[in-house]
Amino acid sequence: MGSLEGLKLRKSAGMKTIKLAAEKVMGLEDEPLSPMALMFHKPDSNVYIIAIFGCKCLIDTGHLKANLAEFVLSHPRLYSLQVVDKERGGMKWVQTEVDLNKHVISPEIDPTLVTTLPEKFVEDYLYNLGQTKIDMSKPLWDIHILNSVKTSTDTESVAILRMHHSLGDGMSLMSLMLALARRTSDNTPLPTTKASADDKNLQISKTMVKGKSESFLSRQLKAVRSGWWLVWNTLIDVLVFLATALFLKDTDNPLSAPADVGDTPKRIVHRRVSLDDIKLITKATKTTVNDVVMGVTEAGLSRYLNRRYGERRSSNGDKQLRVSEGRVNNLPTNIRLRAAVFFNVRLLAGFHGMENMKEKGSLARWGNQIGYVVYPLKAAIRSNPVEYVYSVKANMDRKKASLESRFSYFLIKILVKLFGIKAVNLPRNTSVYFSNMIGPREEVSMFGYPISYIATSCHGVPSGLVIHVITYVDKLMFALAVDEGVIPDPHQLCDDLEESLNIIKQTVVRTN
Numbered sequence: 001m002g003s004l005e006g007l008k009l010r011k012s013a014g015m016k017t018i019k020l021a022a023e024k025v026m027g028l029e030d031e032p033l034s035p036m037a038l039m040f041h042k043p044d045s046n047v048y049i050i051a052i053f054g055c056k057c058l059i060d061t062g063h064l065k066a067n068l069a070e071f072v073l074s075h076p077r078l079y080s081l082q083v084v085d086k087e088r089g090g091m092k093w094v095q096t097e098v099d100l101n102k103h104v105i106s107p108e109i110d111p112t113l114v115t116t117l118p119e120k121f122v123e124d125y126l127y128n129l130g131q132t133k134i135d136m137s138k139p140l141w142d143i144h145i146l147n148s149v150k151t152s153t154d155t156e157s158v159a160i161l162r163m164h165h166s167l168g169d170g171m172s173l174m175s176l177m178l179a180l181a182r183r184t185s186d187n188t189p190l191p192t193t194k195a196s197a198d199d200k201n202l203q204i205s206k207t208m209v210k211g212k213s214e215s216f217l218s219r220q221l222k223a224v225r226s227g228w229w230l231v232w233n234t235l236i237d238v239l240v241f242l243a244t245a246l247f248l249k250d251t252d253n254p255l256s257a258p259a260d261v262g263d264t265p266k267r268i269v270h271r272r273v274s275l276d277d278i279k280l281i282t283k284a285t286k287t288t289v290n291d292v293v294m295g296v297t298e299a300g301l302s303r304y305l306n307r308r309y310g311e312r313r314s315s316n317g318d319k320q321l322r323v324s325e326g327r328v329n330n331l332p333t334n335i336r337l338r339a340a341v342f343f344n345v346r347l348l349a350g351f352h353g354m355e356n357m358k359e360k361g362s363l364a365r366w367g368n369q370i371g372y373v374v375y376p377l378k379a380a381i382r383s384n385p386v387e388y389v390y391s392v393k394a395n396m397d398r399k400k401a402s403l404e405s406r407f408s409y410f411l412i413k414i415l416v417k418l419f420g421i422k423a424v425n426l427p428r429n430t431s432v433y434f435s436n437m438i439g440p441r442e443e444v445s446m447f448g449y450p451i452s453y454i455a456t457s458c459h460g461v462p463s464g465l466v467i468h469v470i471t472y473v474d475k476l477m478f479a480l481a482v483d484e485g486v487i488p489d490p491h492q493l494c495d496d497l498e499e500s501l502n503i504i505k506q507t508v509v510r511t512n
Helices: 035-039 061-073 118-129 170-180 197-211 216-246 275-285 289-315 354-358 387-400 404-419 490-511
Strands: 007-009 048-055 080-084 091-095 107-109 141-147 157-164 181-183 267-274 337-344 370-377 432-437 444-446 449-459 465-472 475-482
Touching: 035 404, 048 118, 048 170, 048 267, 061 141, 107 141, 118 141, 118 157, 118 267, 170 181, 170 432, 216 370, 216 387, 216 404, 267 275, 267 449, 267 490, 275 289, 275 387, 275 475, 275 490, 289 387, 289 432, 289 465, 289 490, 370 387, 370 404, 387 490, 449 465, 449 475, 475 490
Parallel strands: 337 432, 432 465
Antiparallel strands: 007 107, 048 157, 048 449, 080 091, 141 157, 181 444, 267 475, 337 370, 444 449, 465 475
C-alpha cells in the first residue's frame, strides 16, 4: 500500500473565489443528469477518470490558477454541483461559485521520497487518491501538482486531473485538453474535427466516383449482404450481451475479481512503447493501430496468464508444468475470457472543439456517449505471434459490423429512465475492461507547460484489471489500473505487454 507520509498541503493565498456572471448560467440551471451520468454514481461503481500529464518543467500553481479561472468559467459543468432532485428524482446540475484553491492541490513533497523512486511515489499518490472521493459540496474535479517528481528523463513534474465520470467520457476529456493545448513548435491551437456540408459532399462524391466502376446490381447486392450481416451480427451479439449481463460469467481465472472490487483502490501503472513499432506491424499485416494494440494486449495477457497458471500448478507440486518465459503451455483449454471494450457512440467521429460539443443537438455532444461490447479474448500460446493480430482483426471487423455498442448505450438509458440506477450495472461478468483513444500527434503545452507524456485511467471501476491506451506524438501508453488482490505484480504484466510487442515486431521484420 502507498503512504502519504512526508506530504503536506500548501496553504493557498491570494486566490479569490470565482464569481459567476448571470449570463453564464442563463437557461442551464436545474438541468437533470443524464442516465449514463447517474450510473457512475452507484455506490459500487463510483467512477473517477484519472489523467496523468508529465511536464517538462516545474509548474507555478499561482500562474496555473490565474489561467485556469477563465477556462473554468467557459464550461458550465466545471462550475456546477450535482445535487439530488427531490421533485423529479435523480440528480441535477446547479451552478455555484468556485474557489480554485479547493480544486488545485499542490502538496509539499519531501525530496527524499522522490529522489530514488519517483515512479513509485506517483503510483502511491494515485493509490491513495483512489481511497478518497471529491466532496459533493463542490464541482467534482480537481488537479494535483507534483513538482520535482522526475518520472522520466524529460519530465520535471507531474499533473494529475481527477474528474468524476458523470462530467463526461474520454472524448469529453480530450475536448477539454484540446481547448487548452497549444503546439510547442509555434503556440497555435491543435485542429479539431467538425463535419461541414463541404465534408459531407466530399464524402458523397468519393463514394459516387468509386461506385462508377461497379454495376448498379453489384452495388445493390453488396448493400443487401452488408445489411444482412449487420442484422445477424447484432442479433447474436445482443443475445450474448444480455446473457453476460444476467448470468454468463467468465471462467474462474487469475484475473477474476471479487464482487466488491469497485470499492477497492486501484494501483495504476503505465508503460510507454514506440508508436512507430505499432505502425510497422500495421503496414506489414495490413491492419489498423487498434487491431495491433488489441493483438498485443491479447498476447501480453496470454503470457501473463500462462505464468500465473504455471505458478498455481507448481505450488500444487506439479513443477514440470511451471511456465518459463512462455515456452511451456500451462493455459487450460476452452477458457472463457472476455473484455468489456468501450466505444464512442457519437454519430460524428473524431475530435471536436468544446463549443461544438456543447451545442444543443450536436451530433458530437459532450457527456457520456459510450457503449460497450463483450469481446472474446483468446488466451493461447501461439507458434506464430503475428496470429494474435490477425485473430483480433477478424473479431474486431465482425464487432464493427454490429450495433452491439449502440444497443448497450440505449438499453442503459432506457432502464435508468424506467427503473432508476438500481436496475443497471457496469459490466461485472467480464475479466477485463479495455478502452483506447488517439491523443495529439504533435507535442503540446497547456498553459505554457510542455507535456512529455499522457496516461489515462480510472478509479472505482468494478473490475480487477482496467487497460487504457492513449497515443501521444510518437509514443503509445499502456495504463493499467489493477486490484492488487487480483494482480499483485502489475509491472510484470506491463513487461509482458512490452515483450509481446517486441516479439510480434521481430517476427514481422524477419518474415518480410
